[in-house]
Amino acid sequence: MNASLRRIRAIASTTLLELTRLRVFYVLILFALVLIISSTFLARISFQQEFQVTKDISLGAINFFLSLLAIVATAQLLPRDMEDRVVYSVLAKPVSRFDYVIGKFFGVIALLIISLVAMSLLCFIVLHFRAEAALHDANQQMSQLASPQLSSGGQAIHGAGLNSDLVVALSLILAKCVILAAVTLCISAFATSTIFTISAMAMVYLVGNLEGVVRDYWLQEHPAGWLARAFLAFVAFVFPDLQAFDISDLVTSGISTTGPFLAKLLGLAAIYAVSYLLLAIAIFYQREL
């Protein structure tokens, strides 16, 4: 067991190192950082709800670029190793295919965590400075008010900027990207090229965002032919509900999420990730190398 864990760790760290050497990683991170910084200027153009625009753009940028990173980074892992014949030399050693796939997966997860931390830190810094600037303006405009009113106003400004719901939204973005990485690994386990995997994932992303509607339609027993119902059931069973993890709207609208709701979402993410990972391993075991 320990030996297996050591092997997984070694493969994961090598994967992380390989991925950090990719130029696409830096380009994506750079785009995201530029967008997060620019959100503060865009928020000033918009005459209302500065924090809402800043949070919307920051969370949207993190969500989009982290999802893209999860798909692009994972899609090229197995095909490239096969093309470079690295996989043969690794599997020739006492490394099982299970260790190999799990190691690759955790390498991508480590990359996603590092990227998320970098982008989140910048997002927090931007929001902190916006909150400080808003507080400064408010103090100047309302200097005649009593100190309890000023301090409650200050708390309201800080609350509108950085709050715990933002961390929840970021955690769920990471959970969604972990699922995307697992599904990508599942597809790349049988795909022959990176392009095929990325194209298939674009479809999965689209259908995953519609899965909730498909599931509702199927469960509500609308009149439909057996073929249509079978298709809806297939989509509802096979695809993940990606829309469930997008709570950025709730966070920017100021609607707090409850602990049990968050626990359910994380539980669902774990079910998705483990299921797709098991499927990826099963497919990879069947693959002739």
Next chain:
Amino acid sequence: MKTFALLLLILAAVAPLKLKMETDIGANRDSTTHIRHAIDLRERVGQTAFIAILGGFRSVVADFLFIDGHFAWERVDWPHLLMRLRQVTMLQPQMTMFWDVAAWHMAWNAGTAALNDSSQPPLARKRLQHEYVEIGRDFLERGVANNPQNPQLYEALARLYRDKLHDHARASENFLKASRLPGCAAYDERFSAYELSYCEGHEREAYDRLRTLFQRGGKERLPTLIVRLRAMEEQLHIPPEERIRPE
């Protein structure tokens, strides 16, 4: 092959759990956001299509469109502003600020601009202003349907009925709906009673509500309330001993 079949069996066993959890989360989310109450199918389909196409980037696109709409307002380009506001509210139906601002732009800004447009004959100006007010009303009614627990949108709708459409009964009704929601303004209940006092056939009800507010004391005994209460006393011929006394 054995491993593969075993794993497929495991996944088949997981599928019902997946469906149950997804349904629970969907129901929980709907109850948190109070959506799907009165939104028609066309609107839901449109929203869902946007959600699917843009994924997590929907809110960002909405913000950019809103900023573009702001520039259209500065250029006084009302058709472009209307198009942007429609797109923004379709993309972000839960953001009450967008519905409120959209209605304000149409009913107040575009409506007034149409009324002051000297290139049009007076009748056309009046008709165009009415059309813009109706568009503003439509924004607020759809906003309320998407966010039935938000008092600010009911208040905005009540103001529109009061100031632009001069429909006191509907203004009163919407102020009253706002006053029953958490986070409402302190004046909602009072404003509802004021508006009711202008409705023919509702004088008794308006009097009772104004009287109840008056009896609450201090903060409610505002000049407008006293003026409206006295007007109702006159209209309803309330005996002098039952009338409010001058303070």
